[in-house]
Amino acid sequence: MQVRRNHRILILIFLVVLSAELYFSLQTPYLDNSGYLVERYTQNVLETGKPLFYDTLSYNGREVLYSPLWHYVLAIFGLVFGSFAFKLVPALVSSSIVLVVYLLSKKIVDNDELALFIALMSGFIPVVFVDSLISASVYSLAIPLMFYLIYLFMDLNEKNVGIFLTLSFFLSLLHPVSILFSLGLMVYYLLSLSENMKIPTLNLEVMAFTFVSTFLIQFLIYKKAFLEYGFSVIWHNVPSQILWSYFDFDIFGMLYRVGALTLIFGLIGIIWGIIKRKDRIMLLCGFALATLILLWLRLLEPRIGMMFLSVALVVASAFTLNLFLNYLGKTKLPHYRLSFIMIVLGLIISSLAVPSFVLASKHIKEDVPSGYELLVLRWIRENALPDVTIVAPLGKGHIMTALAGKRTVLDDNFLLAPETSERYGDIERLYSTKSEVEALEIIAKYNIDYVFIPIETELEYGKVKWTDDESCFRGIFFGTPKVYQVIC
Amino acid sequence: MRAASEEYSLEHQKYIKLFAKISIFILALVFLLLPGILREDEQVIGDKPYYHLTREGEFSGVGPGWNFLLKYFPMNILLPIIGLLSAFFIFLNLKMLKLEERLLITGFFVISPAFVYLFSVGERFGISFLFTLIACYFLLDKKYLFAGISVVFVSLFDIWIGVFVATIMLLYFLFKYNKGKIFYSLIIVFFLLTIILGDFNPGIISDLGAKVGSSVFAILFVAFSFLFFWNRKKFISLYAIAGLLFLFSLKVEFGIFYFSLFLSILVGLCFFELLRIRWESKLVRDLILLIFVCGLLFSGLSYTNRISKDKPDDVFFNALNRLPDGAVVFSDMGYGNWITYGGKKNVWHSFMSREEAEIISKDLSIVLESKDYAKTTEVFEKYQVDYILLDSELKQKWHESELVYLLKYDSEGFRFLFEENGIEVWRFFR
Numbered sequence: 001m002q003v004r005r006n007h008r009i010l011i012l013i014f015l016v017v018l019s020a021e022l023y024f025s026l027q028t029p030y031l032d033n034s035g036y037l038v039e040r041y042t043q044n045v046l047e048t049g050k051p052l053f054y055d056t057l058s059y060n061g062r063e064v065l066y067s068p069l070w071h072y073v074l075a076i077f078g079l080v081f082g083s084f085a086f087k088l089v090p091a092l093v094s095s096s097i098v099l100v101v102y103l104l105s106k107k108i109v110d111n112d113e114l115a116l117f118i119a120l121m122s123g124f125i126p127v128v129f130v131d132s133l134i135s136a137s138v139y140s141l142a143i144p145l146m147f148y149l150i151y152l153f154m155d156l157n158e159k160n161v162g163i164f165l166t167l168s169f170f171l172s173l174l175h176p177v178s179i180l181f182s183l184g185l186m187v188y189y190l191l192s193l194s195e196n197m198k199i200p201t202l203n204l205e206v207m208a209f210t211f212v213s214t215f216l217i218q219f220l221i222y223k224k225a226f227l228e229y230g231f232s233v234i235w236h237n238v239p240s241q242i243l244w245s246y247f248d249f250d251i252f253g254m255l256y257r258v259g260a261l262t263l264i265f266g267l268i269g270i271i272w273g274i275i276k277r278k279d280r281i282m283l284l285c286g287f288a289l290a291t292l293i294l295l296w297l298r299l300l301e302p303r304i305g306m307m308f309l310s311v312a313l314v315v316a317s318a319f320t321l322n323l324f325l326n327y328l329g330k331t332k333l334p335h336y337r338l339s340f341i342m343i344v345l346g347l348i349i350s351s352l353a354v355p356s357f358v359l360a361s362k363h364i365k366e367d368v369p370s371g372y373e374l375l376v377l378r379w380i381r382e383n384a385l386p387d388v389t390i391v392a393p394l395g396k397g398h399i400m401t402a403l404a405g406k407r408t409v410l411d412d413n414f415l416l417a418p419e420t421s422e423r424y425g426d427i428e429r430l431y432s433t434k435s436e437v438e439a440l441e442i443i444a445k446y447n448i449d450y451v452f453i454p455i456e457t458e459l460e461y462g463k464v465k466w467t468d469d470e471s472c473f474r475g476i477f478f479g480t481p482k483v484y485q486v487i488c
Numbered sequence: 489m490r491a492a493s494e495e496y497s498l499e500h501q502k503y504i505k506l507f508a509k510i511s512i513f514i515l516a517l518v519f520l521l522l523p524g525i526l527r528e529d530e531q532v533i534g535d536k537p538y539y540h541l542t543r544e545g546e547f548s549g550v551g552p553g554w555n556f557l558l559k560y561f562p563m564n565i566l567l568p569i570i571g572l573l574s575a576f577f578i579f580l581n582l583k584m585l586k587l588e589e590r591l592l593i594t595g596f597f598v599i600s601p602a603f604v605y606l607f608s609v610g611e612r613f614g615i616s617f618l619f620t621l622i623a624c625y626f627l628l629d630k631k632y633l634f635a636g637i638s639v640v641f642v643s644l645f646d647i648w649i650g651v652f653v654a655t656i657m658l659l660y661f662l663f664k665y666n667k668g669k670i671f672y673s674l675i676i677v678f679f680l681l682t683i684i685l686g687d688f689n690p691g692i693i694s695d696l697g698a699k700v701g702s703s704v705f706a707i708l709f710v711a712f713s714f715l716f717f718w719n720r721k722k723f724i725s726l727y728a729i730a731g732l733l734f735l736f737s738l739k740v741e742f743g744i745f746y747f748s749l750f751l752s753i754l755v756g757l758c759f760f761e762l763l764r765i766r767w768e769s770k771l772v773r774d775l776i777l778l779i780f781v782c783g784l785l786f787s788g789l790s791y792t793n794r795i796s797k798d799k800p801d802d803v804f805f806n807a808l809n810r811l812p813d814g815a816v817v818f819s820d821m822g823y824g825n826w827i828t829y830g831g832k833k834n835v836w837h838s839f840m841s842r843e844e845a846e847i848i849s850k851d852l853s854i855v856l857e858s859k860d861y862a863k864t865t866e867v868f869e870k871y872q873v874d875y876i877l878l879d880s881e882l883k884q885k886w887h888e889s890e891l892v893y894l895l896k897y898d899s900e901g902f903r904f905l906f907e908e909n910g911i912e913v914w915r916f917f918r
Contacts (some may be wrong), residue, residue, distance in 0.1 A: 048895065205768055205773070209779075219786070223790060256853070
């Protein structure tokens, strides 16, 4: 009976999280910049059945490297749900994190109520919650999958080893973040070695398998990038001007996006787990440490690192909360126990849910194209010649290619893109220069036909003066954004 | 009944071994012929073989023996034969060492990028490698005179490889006759000299873009196996030798071939050992080993594909043919041997001594970095340049150089002659 009740509550939590995600994501019919990239690649799968490996629009035409598995998953759902799949599938798989975290927490503390509470917490981690709304992000699947693998790893036996191997292979195929999984296992191994704790042989063997298969698959998929950049592939060919800010880690932002109390409870859980030599906590610690090391070395985008770190911390906080509840039971405050617990739990939830909702509202308002922007882009799609090139700032590249259907000079899909630093520098100069001669030089260099000036750019660099020359630039739209056609 | 069964079993094993040998032979043949099959042009791959081809029949220059030999044997026939013979001698050497894993090791080596490079790019290293193996075979067979003669042959193809092989042989003798102190002292000297002399060449992994290198999967496999065998004495010494050769290959051009061979031996040994040890899950063991084999094959095939697309192509020589014989053509250093092979004179080439190359580089840096017409003219006149040849890769490499600027805007000194399939030729008026 108790089990059934817990399962019902768990399903309810899952539905609450799913509803919350869909509530926000369906407030806008649009996607964000990265979402449009996913949409375009998925559309290609739907139209041709094949992944897009030569993108004629990005960077005026360039080769692209990625694993198309996620796009195939979306395409399958897209056949049934159409464009709604880009909102539904990420929300669905992202919400499943509550199920995975429930299983993990139960394994760590063996307390059903607490596990359910931790599951609820995991559904509202701000950084994870926001990512699955309008980005059609692959991480919405990669995160639950990775933590499910951790769950399987905790209790590995002859029966589930096959499932582990299959899913681990699937994760490697899905996204390079599987490297983080392998590294996490490696750190766990080292930690156990240092603590003189014995890891079962089967676990060691699957660790080896995970490491080897991840390495092979990443090499197969990203062979060209490895050949082109060698070890520098870890910097993803990010333009040198933004390399450091791209990987910049903001500790205060982390407090807000991960949840301050989650961070505190999670860290206490991990430290306490290590002191008490708890094997399962040690495993989580391995992942948290691997993520932190990658973040510290600036090898992982902070946003992505924080997503994985926050889930690990939420699971680890189960250990702290369990200790806390046990301690309360031993104190002379049994009468106040319930209210005390409610306050603490309320605080935790509000430290997660409130930032989640605030960030989500902001995200769906600010990161999608505005109505006017959409009008402009539709006009370009319908009226400009098919092979024209539009220049837009870095953050608008995928929106341009997806909605206007025209070539762009630059976007944030840097891997294998040509001369990213040079292009980034040129585009910055184009928007900031006062000299028409300099602007025309850049325009000629990239065969630019239309100049797209969003409000953000004008706020950053001020008014773009050289567009005033009517003999060279014909104004098409003068609101926000402005669009000029190059006519000279 | 039992005797019949044993006889059948022995016969069965014999056939399996024969089948394995034939498979390795076919594999070697495939990897030797594949670059030529995949290649769209008839031209020999790489830059350095053209140095030897220009000097065919001469017993001089770098690799005199190889230069001499090329007059009598066509390079494209000689290379696969040397490759097959090398694979055969690797097998024989391993047999002499009584290694059960000899077939597997030979197989791993023939699919390695080093093997593909050695016997697809007509440098002097392939033939030197073969004679090294022959020398080792005679040495293990205690036919020291023949071994010595083979080392002399190695020296004819490359004197430094000859010195290297002679040192290895000396170390072998010292080890064999228990001269421990001298042996270890020499190892230390070898180690120190390797560290002190020369510059480090970081590109020795072919999968990470090195021109010639080892498979990243072979290195990873050996590193991975170390976790299992770090406490076994036999493996420790093998790993030490591999480490030393790895260091050597970081410094010396031909070191990578010997390191790759040793790496293949280590991979083969570890592979068998991993099969032998007890695994909790046989499925995991088989999958891991399968992944590694796939990885090794992938490295070899991807390198073969890459090398088959290497320069030069017919387009380059067609452009050169349009210029008068004996004219001085300025282009990249890596194109120097092609220019000479095409019947013209180059300004620099990749076989120059370091001092010579440094002087020319210093002069030419003025050409590439200065917008000053007078200085550029002075350098070009010094080297008596008649033509400047740029292909698309070079245009990209030098796109910010001042030479390209002068070519575009100084019509007095330079005149555009023609553009053919991406190759531009400019005339310089002295």
